[in-house]
Amino acid sequence: GAVVSQHPSWVICKSGTSVKIECRSLDFQATTMFWYRQFPKQSLMLMATSNEGSKATYEQGVEKDKFLINHASLTLSTLTVTSAHPEDSSFYICSASGGRFSTDTQYFGPGTRLTVL
Amino acid sequence: RKEVEQDPGPFNVPEGATVAFNCTYSNSASQSFFWYRQDCRKEPKLLMSVYSSGNEDGRFTAQLNRASQYISLLIRDSKLSDSATYLCVVMDSSYKLIFGSGTRLLVRP
Numbered sequence: 001g002a003v004v005s006q007h008p009s010w011v012i013c014k015s016g017t018s019v020k021i022e023c024r025s026l027d028f029q030a031t032t033m034f035w036y037r038q039f040p041k042q043s044l045m046l047m048a049t050s051n052e053g054s055k056a057t058y059e060q061g062v063e064k065d066k067f068l069i070n071h072a073s074l075t076l077s078t079l080t081v082t083s084a085h086p087e088d089s090s091f092y093i094c095s096a097s098g099g100r101f102s103t104d105t106q107y108f109g110p111g112t113r114l115t116v117l
Numbered sequence: 118r119k120e121v122e123q124d125p126g127p128f129n130v131p132e133g134a135t136v137a138f139n140c141t142y143s144n145s146a147s148q149s150f151f152w153y154r155q156d157c158r159k160e161p162k163l164l165m166s167v168y169s170s171g172n173e174d175g176r177f178t179a180q181l182n183r184a185s186q187y188i189s190l191l192i193r194d195s196k197l198s199d200s201a202t203y204l205c206v207v208m209d210s211s212y213k214l215i216f217g218s219g220t221r222l223l224v225r226p
Contacts, residue, residue: 032212034213034214042218043121043204043216043217043218043219044161044204044214044216045216046213046214046215049213091158093160093161095214097212103212104149104166104208104212105163106214108160108161108162109160110159110160111159111160113158
């Protein structure tokens with residue numbers, strides 16, 4: 001299967017600062033990357049879908065100006081949480097699909113745990 | 118109504134037991150179905166896809182009933198290492214994955 005990495009694996013920041021999370025597909029070219037968020041004891045919720053070279057499509061209720069997504073290459077997508085607040089503390093997980101793999105299959109990164117103080 | 122509904126559990130079973138999880142989905146246009154496993158504070162990992170004809174992978178058997186919009190997972194001969202949260206996942210027509218909230222399984226010695 002494919003390998004997807006995320007960096008950092010965890011981050012603690014002060015309220016009001018911005019945090020960037022990277023998602024990389026290490027051994028395949030991901031035409032599509034997805035960003036999810038999971039609060040404790042809740043399900044993964046899709047935040048946005050990004051295709052390489054085009055603007056991300058955000059799910060209803062997700063502020064695009066707060067969660068900036070850049071998918072500049074076929075192996076890298078970034079999520080920037082701008083002016084983070086304690087309620088943004090969550091587990092952020094990316095996934096990637098495409099390339100030599102079926103579009104039906106998403107490969108998940110290990111997640112980034114964000115804590116905003 | 119949630120798009121994908123699961124019994125949250127927890128299911129607490131002894132080693133060697135057989136346990137079954139159920140899931141229902143609301144969108145009849147859903148095209149693909151999966152069971153994922155998620156360990157505490159980790160990312161979800163694909164356990165198996167689910168096909169209309171039913172499919173088996175070792176101790177795991179998955180069934181799909183499109184008419185009833187119902188998916189199941191059966192685990193035979195439970196191992197301690199099976200303890201995790203099992204996520205029922207449905208892919209919609211735009212390739213988005215919709216996750217259930219998961220069913221927690223605890224296998225005790």
